[in-house]
Amino acid sequence: MPKARTPGPRGAPERPSPRAAAESGDQHRLGRRPGPTTTAQTILTHARDQFSRRGYARTSLRAIADAAGVDPALIAHFFNSKRGLFEAAIEVPLKADMPALVEFRTSDKDPVERLATMYVKLWETPAVAQALTAIILEAGHDMAAARAMARFMYTWVGEPLVSEMGVDHPELRLRLMVGFMGAIALQRQFDAQSMLARLSPAQVVALMTPTMRFILTNPLPGEVA
Amino acid sequence: MPKARTPGPRGAPERPSPRAAAESGDQHRLGRRPGPTTTAQTILTHARDQFSRRGYARTSLRAIADAAGVDPALIAHFFNSKRGLFEAAIEVPLKADMPALVEFRTSDKDPVERLATMYVKLWETPAVAQALTAIILEAGHDMAAARAMARFMYTWVGEPLVSEMGVDHPELRLRLMVGFMGAIALQRQFDAQSMLARLSPAQVVALMTPTMRFILTNPLPGEVA
DNA sequence: AGAGTATCTCAACACGCAGTGAATTACCAG
DNA sequence: CTGGTAATTCACTGCGTGTTGAGATACTCT
Numbered sequence: 385m386p387k388a389r390t391p392g393p394r395g396a397p398e399r400p401s402p403r404a405a406a407e408s409g410d411q412h413r414l415g416r417r418p419g420p421t422t423t424a425q426t427i428l429t430h431a432r433d434q435f436s437r438r439g440y441a442r443t444s445l446r447a448i449a450d451a452a453g454v455d456p457a458l459i460a461h462f463f464n465s466k467r468g469l470f471e472a473a474i475e476v477p478l479k480a481d482m483p484a485l486v487e488f489r490t491s492d493k494d495p496v497e498r499l500a501t502m503y504v505k506l507w508e509t510p511a512v513a514q515a516l517t518a519i520i521l522e523a524g525h526d527m528a529a530a531r532a533m534a535r536f537m538y539t540w541v542g543e544p545l546v547s548e549m550g551v552d553h554p555e556l557r558l559r560l561m562v563g564f565m566g567a568i569a570l571q572r573q574f575d576a577q578s579m580l581a582r583l584s585p586a587q588v589v590a591l592m593t594p595t596m597r598f599i600l601t602n603p604l605p606g607e608v609a
Numbered sequence: 610m611p612k613a614r615t616p617g618p619r620g621a622p623e624r625p626s627p628r629a630a631a632e633s634g635d636q637h638r639l640g641r642r643p644g645p646t647t648t649a650q651t652i653l654t655h656a657r658d659q660f661s662r663r664g665y666a667r668t669s670l671r672a673i674a675d676a677a678g679v680d681p682a683l684i685a686h687f688f689n690s691k692r693g694l695f696e697a698a699i700e701v702p703l704k705a706d707m708p709a710l711v712e713f714r715t716s717d718k719d720p721v722e723r724l725a726t727m728y729v730k731l732w733e734t735p736a737v738a739q740a741l742t743a744i745i746l747e748a749g750h751d752m753a754a755a756r757a758m759a760r761f762m763y764t765w766v767g768e769p770l771v772s773e774m775g776v777d778h779p780e781l782r783l784r785l786m787v788g789f790m791g792a793i794a795l796q797r798q799f800d801a802q803s804m805l806a807r808l809s810p811a812q813v814v815a816l817m818t819p820t821m822r823f824i825l826t827n828p829l830p831g832e833v834a
Numbered sequence: 835a836g837a838g839t840a841t842c843t844c845a846a847c848a849c850g851c852a853g854t855g856a857a858t859t860a861c862c863a864g
Numbered sequence: 865c866t867g868g869t870a871a872t873t874c875a876c877t878g879c880g881t882g883t884t885g886a887g888a889t890a891c892t893c894t
Contacts (some may be wrong), residue, residue, distance in 0.1 A: 415848020416871040423871075439750065441666035445852065455873050460853060462871095494737040521749075523663065524799040556804045560789075561819065563796060567788025577783045583833060590830040595785065598823045605815040608808060640889025641841040648841075670882065680843050685883060687841095 424462045426452045429511070431473045432539035436573075439521045440470055462497060474522075474532050476515045478506075478540070495549050496597045499541065500565075500589045507569050517573055520566055537562050551600050555609070558584070561599045568592055649687045650679045654736070656698045661739035661798075665695055666745045669751055672790075697782050699747075699757050701740045702767070705733075713769070720773050722820045724766065725814045732794050734811060742798055762787050778834070786824045793817055 430451040434443045445466055449456040463469040478485065484505035486499050499520065507513045519536070522529035542558050551557055566587065572581045605608075655676040659668040674681040688694040702712065709730035713723050716783045732738045744761070747754035767783045776782055785803055793813065809817065828834075 393632060414857080414873055416861070416873095421861090421871065439664070439666065441664065442750065444850080446850085449611025456852085457854080457874080462808065466852065495849065524746075524795070525667065528799075556816075559796060559805060560793070560816075562784075564789045564820075567792050568785070570749070570870065571788060572794055575755075578784065580784060587830075587832045589786075591781075591831045594818065594830075595789075595824055598827070600822055602819055602823070605812075605819075607812045607815045639843050639887085641843095641891075643890065646841065646891090669880075681882085682844080682884080683842060694882085801872065 389450070394542050410416065422434065423452070423454060427459060427462060427469070428472055431469050432511060432514040435470060435473050436517035436521070440518070440526065455557060469521075470518075470526075471528050474519045476512050476519070476532070476536055482509075482585065484509075484599055494593075494597075495545060496600065497589065497593045499545055500593045500596060503541075503565060503569075504522075504585045507572070513569075513573065517570070520570065526581050545600075549600075553604060556604075556608070557600050560595050564595060564599065614745070619679065631786065648677070648679060648683065650685060652679060652687060653693070653697055657693050657736060657739035657743065659699050660695060660747070661742035665743070665751065667682060667791075670694070687833050695743075695747075695751075696753050699740050699744045700756055701757070701761055702736050704756065706730075707734075709734075719818075719822075721722075721769060721825065722814065722818045723819045724770055726820060728766075728790060729810045729814050732797070737792075738798065741794070774825075778829060781829075781833070782825050 403589065427448065431443075434448050434451065434547060445456050445459050448469075449459060459466075459469055463472055480486075484502045486505050487505075488502040491498050491501075497560075506515070515534070519529045519532045523533045541562060542554065544553050546549070546558075568580060571578050572588070580588065624649060650728050652673065656668075656673050659676065670681050670684050673694075674684060683692075684694055688697055705711075709727045712730075713727040716723050716726075732741070741761070744754045744757045748758045749755075762783065766787060767779065768774070771779050771783075796803050797813070800806060805813065
């Protein structure tokens with residue numbers, strides 16, 4: 385016998401709501417669902433979506449759970465806390481064999497143009513775009529996001545580029561360039577009727593490459609050098 | 610006639626807490642304060658501070674009221690709602706006789722350098738910097754902020770510049786340039802140990818001017834033109 | 835001086851939030 | 865089949881939030 389549990393110290397006297405007994409084709413309403421389990425991934429996907437569109441503070445766990453078709457308590461079960469979910473959501477889902485990354489390494493075009501191409505292509509993958517957007521939105525408020533941003537910037541932009549083409553004052557120039565690139569991506573993401581959003585990926589690459597190259601190579605004024 | 614109001618349907622039976630009668634040198638604790646009234650301005654100042662540092666959603670009216678040394682209800686009295694307070698806070702406090710603006714109009718240097726100088730000087734005025742920061746932070750979430758940003762961008766950047774020096778595809782180029790400028794300002798504001806934040810205003814101007822000029826004047830690639 | 839109005843505090847409400855513990859169901863290894 | 869473990873929902877608790885109404889105090893205009 386499953387032992388003598390107190391039959392229910394909570395309120396709810398003798399099953400008040402059998403819960404609208406005859407729901408349409410709906411079967412089980414309680415306990416584990418049959419079939420394989422993909423729920424954690426589903427939650428993570430919708431979390432990235434919400435965090436990237438509304439920011440951390442405006443996003444409620446209930447909204448994510450609703451979108452994922454799941455009880456809010458499941459989030460606590462899989463990710464411990466809202467913070468835990470957020471930190472999982474801003475883990476940029478990059479794998480070295482993604483086409484954009486492979487092409488960056490194997491192409492023999494100009495490094496800057498290759499970088500711009502890779503960047504724009506990365507933003508075309510929704511999960512990546514959402515993670516990056518969430519990171520940028522919270523970078524000023526959340527240390528984890530700030531670190532994620534620095535890591536992304538160093539690993540996927542700074543290190544590959546500087547190691548290939550020499551650039552003086554790399555920290556300064558990279559900050560300027562990444563700011564420029566981020567501003568473009570954000571405008572494309574949020575202001576859908578902006579000119580920038582109407583351009584094709586190839587057009588955006590062609591548009592941003594010259595300025596990126598200029599930022600990296602133009603002689604710095606005497607005051608700062 | 611003031612008519613017969615129900616004398617008090619709320620709880621609070623016969624004044625429960627006379628509130629720690631003898632506070633140090635503190636006099637009046639209730640009712641209007643003696644002397645001239647500057648409270649609305651005080652609230653607005655602290656609101657800008659909080660909104661710019663923590664964003665709209667993370668900022669509570671109670672926090673603002675505490676910082677201003679005032680009861681939260683006063684905010685509702687002066688600004689109606691949190692939203693009302695925010696919309697007042699993102700009204701960029703610019704007057705045409707501010708030194709930075711005057712200098713922009715009267716100097717005879719290169720227009721782009723003048724613009725950069727004005728911009729950096731504007732960000733040195735805390736109230737302006739805070740309003741602009743709050744606008745940028747919420748531009749993706751709040752229509753009022755988005756409009757404020759467009760207005761600022763057009764009135765104080767686009768119109769003066771385009772009217773003076775001809776630039777083709779102004780919308781596209783202005784978006785790129787303003788994104789670049791905003792990214793610099795934000796990095797200086799939030800990442801205090803960044804290289805950018807350690808530069809003097811004059812240095813930042815010297816650093817950003819060439820890129821701004823490049824963005825405005827470099828021939829656009831055939832794909833977009 | 836006195837009526838009327840603006841400023842200000844207090845107490846409370848209603849609501850949404852993140853988080854918790856127990857109960858229920860399905861999966862899986864022996 | 866059977867026992868253990870993971871997945872899932874439910875009911876609930878505090879807590880913090882924006883907002884409200886009433887009452888108290890000061891200022892202002894005649």
